[in-house]
Amino acid sequence: MAKNYWLMKSEPEEVSVDDAIAAPQSTVAWTGVRNYLARNYMRDLMRVDDGVLFYHSSCAEPGIVGIGRVASTPYPDPTQFEKKSKYFDPKSKKDEPRWQLVDVQVTRKIPNITLAEMRARPELADMVVLQKGNRLSITPVDAKHWKAITGRLPKG
DNA sequence: GCCAACGTTGGC
């Protein structure tokens, strides 16, 4: 089965690429997704070893700051059951969890490919994340876009 | 802080 590729947004004030790299195995559980389409991508379409573009959002310089991989099969997001969490979902049942997530492992940090830089590159113009009105925190990435982005990174 | 875009909720 061919690999799929994904762009996953994280607010650096919550989980930055450095936070992820500092975590055990440089791996973090992708908690807090509360959008059904984004959930469905994780639950139904992601496979272990799919490629991940780690994106910083809601910050001074939004952009792609790391490369990673899907590091687990889907499982229930624990924060949906934590009453003190801002991601608590009172409608979710333990025996029928509403929100699923995957683990993401960051394999390397890269110099920020900013949103402005992405928009300036014609070969990236039809990336889902760049489309007008897109707000999804997880979007699929075409293999051609993955190659265009990862194919011209500095060594390291 | 503003606001465009879009998802969710709830009354009917």
Add this chain to the structure above:
DNA sequence: GCCAACGTTGGC
């Protein structure tokens, strides 16, 4: 099932 109101995202 419709749709107005409301909430959230996220760039600027």
